[in-house]
Amino acid sequence: MQLTTYISDLLYRYECVIIPGFGAFLTRYKSAQIDETSNTFNPPSKIVSFNKQLQANDGLFANYVASVEKCSYETALQRIRNFTAQISNELADGKNVVFKNIGEFSLNAEKSLQFEPIQQQNYSTTAFGLSSFVSPKISREAYKEEVAALEEKAPIHFTPTRREAKPYLKYAAIAVIALSAIGFGSMKMYEGQVQKYNYAEREKANSLVENQIQEATFVIENPLPVLSLQVPKHTGIYHLVAGAYRMEENASKKVEQLREKGYSPLKMDANRYGLHQVLYASFDDKVEAQRKLHEIQKTENADAWLLVQEIK
Template structure:
């Protein structure tokens, strides 16, 4: 029975590791609630001069122990993939972090497949070593580092120089002489080329002078017509003010989701009376009307607002990452 429980726990651990790896392809920050956050940063293509290796663009993977507040991304993904409730998904994540922390406290190194390895330092601080196998930049999918052979140009140059020394080329004075008629023919060709070039320049100059004169005439005619024109508007149209809605952002702080639309409207009225500017963002795939406190463009700003709402208003509020249709 104990062996069966261990196997089940190991299977859940591997599943969560796979989910984290999947999300790192889509997001720059994936938070494991209560443990820390994986952060990715774009890294341009590189060339290793020492090994002549070309490395494609990728994402540098880091770990931040300070970011532990649940933003809902991992829990929602687990609930969607395993077709379970949000609460059950959170419990699975807690089991994952508990098993991870227990193994670290025992001095073991814990490997998350495709992501990296965790271990404790001598000061009992959590350390992370990223894996070099996965490139989380989707634009570089299928690209792998490759090594190119160095081109030895100097070697070829030295070989040619040595060959010229062995087999020098001798040019006799007789071969360098040319018949007299070839000299006169060459002089004639040069004269014809110069004459043709001079004629072409004269033709180009005359065309430019003609174009400039015509341009001056056209500009003077347009100017005189503008000066003679008079514009009179008897009934001017009223000024129309157009308000263009600003982009709401893709990070939304969710206050709740309701099966009945009237209950969602009651929540909006309640939050409005408290000074918020709530709204609904449609119905999710479970048929629930979602009500949000606010939307944000910047992820860190959204996390700060979520933390403030959890501490002062609603501890069950969570962050939804979704681009809304305009």
């Protein structure tokens, strides 16, 4: 099943990948851990889980399929519907369905959908190339005993004759310290005088500039008229998408059609798949956005979907 490969690709980039009409794969970050019983170091990872309640199409999976297979968005949606129908039939027949590199689906005795993720697969890009490894336990007490044994075999003695072998070095060191202290004190005095001089000159310059600014006069003979523009604002991260178009002129036509119907549409720049998405409206509240989406799907556009993204 080629679509399972597309799902695996998206799980590296996103924390939620929804399969319309089937469910959503979710990823959760897990920090690096140490298994003290086996001395195994495990790298950070992303754990995959499945939620059957999230089935509403957010456009992410369909757009990715359309861009990879170079087909229209509607064709990609139909391929996804066929894919989910095939999975449901196999599960109803009592078969286990395996998603490569993701996990395995099955039905239990109560006919409830069960998902078992593949533990060996790591979808965290920050841990790319890292794998688990076993390190032997470090026994510090053994090293302490070895060091103590070495000290007993080779003790170090300091004799008074060695300390007093060259007494003139002590006086030479005292002289060097005294000369260093005198030089340091002179340098600090010189630096203080330079700082006072620089501060005084800077104050004079600032005073001169302020006087010139206060005396300056600016006259504008022909001021430009004030221009007021009313531009519809799209705020929030929940956006209702009317459609995605590869040709920008088709997206512009859709904007004009929605404007004639009384909407304040917005044409977004081309995304990473080369599609121009046209928005009905944007909302800060998810519940309000879903309510409006259901209303639009029932009245005029059954293929409208919800996009969760920050617009810069």
